[in-house]
Amino acid sequence: MTSHETACLLNAGDRDAHVTLQVFFRDREPAGPYRVVVPARRTLHLRFNDLADPEPIPRDTDYASVLESDVPIVVQHTRLDSRQAENALMTTIAFAER
Amino acid sequence: MTSHETACLLNAGDRDAHVTLQVFFRDREPAGPYRVVVPARRTLHLRFNDLADPEPIPRDTDYASVLESDVPIVVQHTRLDSRQAENALMTTIAFAER
Amino acid sequence: MTSHETACLLNAGDRDAHVTLQVFFRDREPAGPYRVVVPARRTLHLRFNDLADPEPIPRDTDYASVLESDVPIVVQHTRLDSRQAENALMTTIAFAER
Amino acid sequence: MTSHETACLLNAGDRDAHVTLQVFFRDREPAGPYRVVVPARRTLHLRFNDLADPEPIPRDTDYASVLESDVPIVVQHTRLDSRQAENALMTTIAFAER
Numbered sequence: 001m002t003s004h005e006t007a008c009l010l011n012a013g014d015r016d017a018h019v020t021l022q023v024f025f026r027d028r029e030p031a032g033p034y035r036v037v038v039p040a041r042r043t044l045h046l047r048f049n050d051l052a053d054p055e056p057i058p059r060d061t062d063y064a065s066v067l068e069s070d071v072p073i074v075v076q077h078t079r080l081d082s083r084q085a086e087n088a089l090m091t092t093i094a095f096a097e098r
Numbered sequence: 099m100t101s102h103e104t105a106c107l108l109n110a111g112d113r114d115a116h117v118t119l120q121v122f123f124r125d126r127e128p129a130g131p132y133r134v135v136v137p138a139r140r141t142l143h144l145r146f147n148d149l150a151d152p153e154p155i156p157r158d159t160d161y162a163s164v165l166e167s168d169v170p171i172v173v174q175h176t177r178l179d180s181r182q183a184e185n186a187l188m189t190t191i192a193f194a195e196r
Numbered sequence: 197m198t199s200h201e202t203a204c205l206l207n208a209g210d211r212d213a214h215v216t217l218q219v220f221f222r223d224r225e226p227a228g229p230y231r232v233v234v235p236a237r238r239t240l241h242l243r244f245n246d247l248a249d250p251e252p253i254p255r256d257t258d259y260a261s262v263l264e265s266d267v268p269i270v271v272q273h274t275r276l277d278s279r280q281a282e283n284a285l286m287t288t289i290a291f292a293e294r
Numbered sequence: 295m296t297s298h299e300t301a302c303l304l305n306a307g308d309r310d311a312h313v314t315l316q317v318f319f320r321d322r323e324p325a326g327p328y329r330v331v332v333p334a335r336r337t338l339h340l341r342f343n344d345l346a347d348p349e350p351i352p353r354d355t356d357y358a359s360v361l362e363s364d365v366p367i368v369v370q371h372t373r374l375d376s377r378q379a380e381n382a383l384m385t386t387i388a389f390a391e392r
Binding site: 204206207208237238239240241270272 | 321
């Protein structure tokens, strides 16, 4: 099982959410912005390894991500790899985005 | 061990909590509302696989849930399956419900 | 390895924290209050199985807990048993206590 | 695999973050302050075992940590040892620091 990170995005509202994702690294400028749309009343399962535009996210590199949405969404971030159990956290800051 | 998701609901207050649950999917309209009551000063262990009315929740499908309560409750959501360790998060938004 | 739950309490302030703990169940009145003191600038590792006064916490029973403190503290709650990975969450409500 | 704790610090802003870390114990005064800088638009992976100045953090001892930053940062704290899965939590208090 290869490592991968995913973010589960929930848009419980009645308007589509336009989400911008930036990825931050230790030793270079951030990658992105990546853009996804979460339709109204839908979830979206985002796999970071699938991000390609404007560039793929480097493998085997620590990174952090910031998501901004034009309507309130809920983001749950999960990391899964072969050595570790998974992290789960609700990025409460997502609620504060404009 | 089959996969299952549970939510532990805590009503630490002195009035019964009437809770409404909606389940969101990637590619269809939300399911629900499901309704449960958490009595005053009690916990309730909700298994998503046990939800039947108005419809069972599909197996092997990613979903997200939103709970609303008429009094403040605490919700801890846990996912357990055979491939993954479990997720734990406290849905702090529950405190904000009316 | 037997199951156990622990709470790690951090008092980063300069006054001792007097903490009251109540434990909630599915089908009976809450147990407690249990009382512990977290000295100023100290941590305390609380094992729920060690709680004895006013009564031990039943084994093999689901429960939830609420902690109140007279000064701000941080509480991290951990559950460990032989079937599951552990849960970790920071009960942010602890910051809101008087 | 030896036990270790790490904190992933994210500075998504445009100014360097000067971070002060204090470590709290059960039975002695806190250690620190330790100081690290998280450059603008960068992440930093902090290994507690690597902290040396003003003193190393004792091994095999429970501790808790408090981080303060002069600009808003996000902190994700992870513990990994050979007996347990890992804890993940986002210390939302980090957002409240001045």
